[in-house]
Amino acid sequence: MELDLFVRYGPALLSGFAVTILCWLVGSFGGLVLGFAIACLYRWGAAPFRWLISTYVEVIRGTPFMIQLFILYYGGPYIGLVLSPIQAGILSFVVYGSPYFSEIFRGGFNAVPTGQIEAARCVGLSEARILRRIILPQMLVPITAPLTNFFIILTKETAILSVVTVPELLYETQTMAAETFTFVEPFLVLSLFYWLMVIGTSWIGGRVEARVTRHLKRAN
Amino acid sequence: MNFSFEVIWQNLPYMLAAARWTLAISIAGMAISIVWGTFLCAARLSKDAFVWRIAALYISFFRGVPLLVQLLMFYYMLPYIGLDLPAILAAILAVGLCSAAYTAEILRGSIQSIPAGQTEAANALGIPAFSLWRRILVPQAIRIGLPSLVNELILLVKVSSLASVVGIGELTRVSQNITGQTYRPLEIFIAAAAIYFVINFVISRLGRLAERRMQVG
Numbered sequence: 001m002e003l004d005l006f007v008r009y010g011p012a013l014l015s016g017f018a019v020t021i022l023c024w025l026v027g028s029f030g031g032l033v034l035g036f037a038i039a040c041l042y043r044w045g046a047a048p049f050r051w052l053i054s055t056y057v058e059v060i061r062g063t064p065f066m067i068q069l070f071i072l073y074y075g076g077p078y079i080g081l082v083l084s085p086i087q088a089g090i091l092s093f094v095v096y097g098s099p100y101f102s103e104i105f106r107g108g109f110n111a112v113p114t115g116q117i118e119a120a121r122c123v124g125l126s127e128a129r130i131l132r133r134i135i136l137p138q139m140l141v142p143i144t145a146p147l148t149n150f151f152i153i154l155t156k157e158t159a160i161l162s163v164v165t166v167p168e169l170l171y172e173t174q175t176m177a178a179e180t181f182t183f184v185e186p187f188l189v190l191s192l193f194y195w196l197m198v199i200g201t202s203w204i205g206g207r208v209e210a211r212v213t214r215h216l217k218r219a220n
Numbered sequence: 221m222n223f224s225f226e227v228i229w230q231n232l233p234y235m236l237a238a239a240r241w242t243l244a245i246s247i248a249g250m251a252i253s254i255v256w257g258t259f260l261c262a263a264r265l266s267k268d269a270f271v272w273r274i275a276a277l278y279i280s281f282f283r284g285v286p287l288l289v290q291l292l293m294f295y296y297m298l299p300y301i302g303l304d305l306p307a308i309l310a311a312i313l314a315v316g317l318c319s320a321a322y323t324a325e326i327l328r329g330s331i332q333s334i335p336a337g338q339t340e341a342a343n344a345l346g347i348p349a350f351s352l353w354r355r356i357l358v359p360q361a362i363r364i365g366l367p368s369l370v371n372e373l374i375l376l377v378k379v380s381s382l383a384s385v386v387g388i389g390e391l392t393r394v395s396q397n398i399t400g401q402t403y404r405p406l407e408i409f410i411a412a413a414a415i416y417f418v419i420n421f422v423i424s425r426l427g428r429l430a431e432r433r434m435q436v437g
Contacts, residue, residue, distance in 0.1 A: 062418075064381075064412075106367050107364065111330075111333055144329060145329030195284050198283060
């Protein structure tokens with residue numbers, strides 16, 4: 001293994017890692033927010049909204065990410081949507097993640113017994129307060145683990161952005177491999193970076209879980 | 221270059237034949253994922269420190285290492301310890317064992333939201349651990365976690381495309397081959413996406429059906 005390779009390609013790899021982190025964080029938190037909005041609209045919206053949302057969820061969730069990215073990046077200009085690779089990457093990430101997140105949230109909503117919500121309405125709590133005080137604290141218990149799961153899945157999904165020339169980690173790694181005819185070193189670094197992201201995500205997920213399950217711990 | 225439906229029409233039989241492999245890998249993988257995932261979840265929630273640490277290690281390994289690497293390990297590294305798996309079996313195992321880690325986490329989250337009083341009541345009544353899981357915890361966990369589980373199964377169908385790297389002629393691989401012959405990537409990949417969509421749509425609708433049947437209150 002040649003260590004001077006890393007000196008030469010270190011900056012490129014680090015900038016690739018930064019782009020990966022950027023697309024991943026912005027894209028997945030965007031998807032999380034959009035997914036929550038969709039789940040709320042599905043729960044409280046009128047019937048036409050529900051059909052629209054169901055179709056959106058089925059279509060986006062049912063088709064591969066790479067195809068969606070291609071359509072957005074290469075098909076977008078036909079309808080006047082010209083995006084830089086990074087913009088296209090982030091936007092497609094938000095769109096791709098949102099139906100998965102919305103389904104996780106929908107499951108969380110359903111996990112709260114309806115009787116509690118009816119009771120809360122009877123004592124005169126507003127819908128916003130019911131969401132904040134009764135639904136959210138309880139729904140976060142079953143959904144934190146699936147949310148962590150999906151954030152982890154999305155870390156690895158960022159690799160696909162390299163096909164539309166987003167200068168992210170895999171793109172830089174492949175450049176390094178192609179220019180130096182090395183295989184082991186670049187991909188070892190690649191795995192290390194992804195592993196760091198996954199470890200970090202599952203650690204944060206664990207902390208969040210400890211926080212949201214506080215009320216379940218018995219004092220004995 | 222115009223969009224040509226003829227190219228799709230001519231190649232559809234090959235793609236549908238390939239989709240059978242995708243289906244086979246997905247269905248077998250799902251079975252492993254659900255069954256093994258349930259056991260993993262039980263192990264992860266075990267009070268025995270050794271048992272839950274092993275389960276936690278398993279989960280962090282299978283979630284942390286890219287599936288492609290896992291698949292290559294199953295296919296190229298297991299023969300060194302004398303376990304020569306056929307490609308299809310390696311693909312099914314890799315997909316199923318990896319997905320089980322995610323399934324275990326989903327179920328764990330759901331089980332935590334089941335009131336602890338139920339487990340305590342079952343213990344007080346002397347219900348054995350297996351029955352507690354079989355009759356009380358798992359059915360409720362599946363009901364609560366169903367939308368997330370369907371998410372996971374749909375992702376499983378999509379990652380079955382990785383089986384192409386160990387030489388299985390599943391949908392993505394065959395689509396690439398056809399593209400190589402016809403130079404029509406747009407048409408072929410849209411057709412492939414449509415086939416994936418149909419498979420996933422069926423899974424998603426079955427999930428909704430199961431959700432309605434398990435609804436309480």
